[in-house]
Every structure is written in structure tokens, then in C-alpha cells.
Amino acid sequence: xxxxxxxxxxxxxxxxxxxxxxxxxxxxxxxxxxxxxxxAENNPKMRQINALAALSDEQLAARGLKREDIAHYVFKSxxxx
Numbered sequence: 157x158x159x160x161x162x163x164x165x166x167x168x169x170x171x172x173x174x175x176x177x178x179x180x181x182x183x184x185x186x187x188x189x190x191x192x193x194x195x196a197e198n199n200p201k202m203r204q205i206n207a208l209a210a211l212s213d214e215q216l217a218a219r220g221l222k223r224e225d226i227a228h229y230v231f232k233s234x235x236x237x
Contacts, residue, residue, distance in 0.1 A: 204230050 208226045
């Protein structure tokens with residue numbers, strides 16, 4: 157009796173334990189960094205930068221600003237630049 161072996165793909169859904177051992181640590185740092193991003197995005201100075209960046213160059217010029225000076229303008233009271 158001869159047996160024919162047909163080509164088939166074998167797929168496994170098991171994940172090596174090395175990856176699953178680090179999953180809780182990965183989730184912790186992911187949540188931590190997501191929280192830091194939310195804090196930064198809710199900063200009033202970042203909202204001001206986003207609002208100014210949304211203006212056209214003509215609107216910025218009417219305010220006496222250039223696009224490359226937005227960050228300096230917003231943070232000038234906080235940092236010495």
C-alpha cells in the first residue's frame with residue numbers, strides 16, 4: 157500500500173510562553189505611556205499650539221507670527237529659549 161502525502165499547511169495558534177510572560181509588563185507600559193500622551197495633549201499650551209498651527213500663514217502674519225515661531229511664542233513665559 158502506498159500512501160500519498162498531500163501538501164498541506166500546518167498552522168499553530170499557540171504562542172511561545174516567552175511572549176506571554178511579558179504581556180502584563182507590556183500592557184502596563186502601554187497604559188502608562190497612553191496616559192502620559194493624554195496628559196500632554198490636554199495641556200492648555202499644547203491646545204494653543206494646535207490652534208495656532210491650524211491657522212493659515214496669512215492669519216499668523218496678522219498676529220505677527222511665523223509658523224516656525226509658534227512654539228517659542230507659546231512657551232516663552234515658561235522656558236527661556
